[in-house]
Amino acid sequence: MADSQELGNRIRQLRRAAKLSQADLAGDDLSPSYVSLLEAGKRVPTTRVVEQLAERLGCDPKALLGLMPRARTEDIEVELRYAEIMLRNGDSEGALRAYEKVSAEASDAGQDDIAAQAELGTAQALELCGRLEEAVVRYERLHAGGRPARQGAGRLTVVVALCRCYRELGDLAHAVDLAETTLAEVQRLGLLPTVTGMELLSTLVGLHSERGDLHRASYLASLGLEQARQVEDPKALGAVYWNASLAAHRSGDSENALMLVQRALAIYAEGENERAVARLRNAYATVLLQRDEPDVEAARDLLRRSADTLVREGSSIDLAYCETAMARAELLAADPAAAAEHARRALELLGPGHRLETARTLLVLAAALQEQGDEAGARESCERGALMLEASGADRQAAFAWAELAEILDRAGESEGAVHAYQQGMRCLGRRGSLLPHRSGPARR
Numbered sequence: 001m002a003d004s005q006e007l008g009n010r011i012r013q014l015r016r017a018a019k020l021s022q023a024d025l026a027g028d029d030l031s032p033s034y035v036s037l038l039e040a041g042k043r044v045p046t047t048r049v050v051e052q053l054a055e056r057l058g059c060d061p062k063a064l065l066g067l068m069p070r071a072r073t074e075d076i077e078v079e080l081r082y083a084e085i086m087l088r089n090g091d092s093e094g095a096l097r098a099y100e101k102v103s104a105e106a107s108d109a110g111q112d113d114i115a116a117q118a119e120l121g122t123a124q125a126l127e128l129c130g131r132l133e134e135a136v137v138r139y140e141r142l143h144a145g146g147r148p149a150r151q152g153a154g155r156l157t158v159v160v161a162l163c164r165c166y167r168e169l170g171d172l173a174h175a176v177d178l179a180e181t182t183l184a185e186v187q188r189l190g191l192l193p194t195v196t197g198m199e200l201l202s203t204l205v206g207l208h209s210e211r212g213d214l215h216r217a218s219y220l221a222s223l224g225l226e227q228a229r230q231v232e233d234p235k236a237l238g239a240v241y242w243n244a245s246l247a248a249h250r251s252g253d254s255e256n257a258l259m260l261v262q263r264a265l266a267i268y269a270e271g272e273n274e275r276a277v278a279r280l281r282n283a284y285a286t287v288l289l290q291r292d293e294p295d296v297e298a299a300r301d302l303l304r305r306s307a308d309t310l311v312r313e314g315s316s317i318d319l320a321y322c323e324t325a326m327a328r329a330e331l332l333a334a335d336p337a338a339a340a341e342h343a344r345r346a347l348e349l350l351g352p353g354h355r356l357e358t359a360r361t362l363l364v365l366a367a368a369l370q371e372q373g374d375e376a377g378a379r380e381s382c383e384r385g386a387l388m389l390e391a392s393g394a395d396r397q398a399a400f401a402w403a404e405l406a407e408i409l410d411r412a413g414e415s416e417g418a419v420h421a422y423q424q425g426m427r428c429l430g431r432r433g434s435l436l437p438h439r440s441g442p443a444r445r
Contacts, residue, residue, distance in 0.1 A: 005041030010064065012039040014057040025056055046108035076105050076114055083121055090275065090313030092128035099125055116142070120154075123161065130316035132165045133353065139165065156186070156196040163203050168317060170356045170392030172211045179204040198228050198236035205243040209250045210356065212396025217247040238267035242280060245287065250396075254291045261287055275318065278309035282321050289328050296332050303329065317357065320349040324361045327368065336371035343368060359388035363401055366408070375412050382408055386421075390428060399428040 015025050015035075022032040022039075029052065037043040045053070054061040083098035103118035123138035139162045143155070159182045166175035183204060186197055201224045208217035221244035228237040245260035265280045285299035285306070303326050310318045323346035330339035343365035350358045362385030370378035386401035402425030409418040 004044050007045075007064065008039040008041040011035075011053060011057070014059055015039075018057055020056070025053065027052070027056065047110040048108060076102060076111060079105070080114055080117060080121075083118070087121060087125055087128065090128070092125050092315070096122060096125035096129065116145075120158070127161065127165060128315045130349075130351065132169055132317075132355075136162065136165050136169070156182070156200055160196070160199050160203050163200075163207060167207055167210065168356055170354045170359070170388065170394075172207060172356075172393040176204070176207045176211060179207060195231060195233045195236045198224060198231060198233070199239050201227070202236075202239040202243040205240075206246050209243070209247045210394055210397070212250075212394065214247065214251045214396075218251065221247045234267050234270065238264045238276075241267065242283065245283065249287055249290070254287060257287050258284075258291070274309050275313045278306040278314060279318055279321070281306040282318075282325055285325050286328070289325065289332060294332050296329050299325070299329050316349045316351070317355070320346040320355075320357055320361070323349065324357065324364055327361070327364045331364065331367055331371070336368040340365060340368035340372065354388065354391070356389075356392050356394065359385045359392065359394070359401070360397070361385075362388070363404060366404065370408055370411075375408065378408050379405065379412070386424070395428040395430075399425040401425075402428065 011025075015022070022035040026032045026035045030049070034043065038045060050064045051061045054064050079098065079102045083095050083102055086098055087095035099118045099121040103115050103122060106112075106115035106118055119138060119142060123135050123142065126132075126135035126138060139158055142158045143162060159178060163175045163179045166172070166178070179200060183200055186200070201220060205217050205220045205224060208214070208220065221240070224240040225244060228240040231237070241260045241264035245257045245264060248254075248260060249257035261280065261284045265277065265284055268277050268280055271277075281302040285302040288295045288299040288302070303322055307319070307322050307326075310322055323342045327339040327342035327346065330336070330342060343361050346361045347358060347365070350361065362381045366378045366381035366385065369381060382401065382405040386398055386405055389395075389398035389401055402421045406418045406421035406425065409415075409421055
């Protein structure tokens, strides 16, 4: 097995053949004592140092890189595994530091595969920290390395992650375009059904549901359920059930949504991904709260259990979803002050950036403020939420938000503003003008 002693011997042989002293080989950026330690096998150089030495020795760097000690690679792989464990345990900050260290060491050692895994882990850690804009930069860098569908499940994983981030950032149009393009390619290449392919398909179901294209969401959900049974993978089937429940929920089919989310929760509960189970409890609670006969106490219990887990293993965005759902529960329990407190806590967790959940939380806050008699605050929160939903491309949700604002304005006696808000809502649903001819002057008799 090649080791540091073999590398040191080779450097010494080439140096002597080139009639160089250790000081000559060291140059301005290394010391003669360091070169001496290298030749004695007591130091392991980085890839950059090996390339510098090879240039001065007049040899191919690969001739020396091939003699790099295997133990160094094994040590880096161990560090990578530790970073993965930290990420699974919800230690996003620790995982981020570990992945960045592994990435630097792997790059220096010429271990491109390990460096790529560390780069993916860094992006995932940033996402878990709630630093979505930075995570997108990392994911996009990995995505730019090649066409996702042609490079297997790893590339599809990056696409799914990008779509997830763009969804949270409120760029639904870009997320849908990326997911649809990739799905078309993997279908053309016959790469479905696979576990990662199912995750892509279910992600697309969620995106279309958010955007308001419920027909496309329902079609893809039924396709996903059919293909997931062929794969017979619990994770894939759970993801499909999860997003199919969202499609049913957005369509107003609360009973079907409840059944689907219960199935997803049962599947995920058998695994070890506590964060996914907690997020599903959030979704389950949301469906319970928006049924014709809301079950507030059951929803509260689910959300408390979810919060206990997400404090340890979730992201700030996961916790924000939980807080917003708690605010809805308190509204239904006729405690608008508690609802407003939960909503404000969610907004604080989401931060100042553009987040799709921020818009929905603003609408819950508006309802709480209205119940407290703060008409001005309710109007401001509702309008901000509606505008953010519109900017995100969530037109159907935006239309409902404008309708809520119209009701607030109508109750305040501002009929002209209420009419304008209703018109904004109709525009979001696709209505662009009246069938009646426009008259600029008084009507003719």
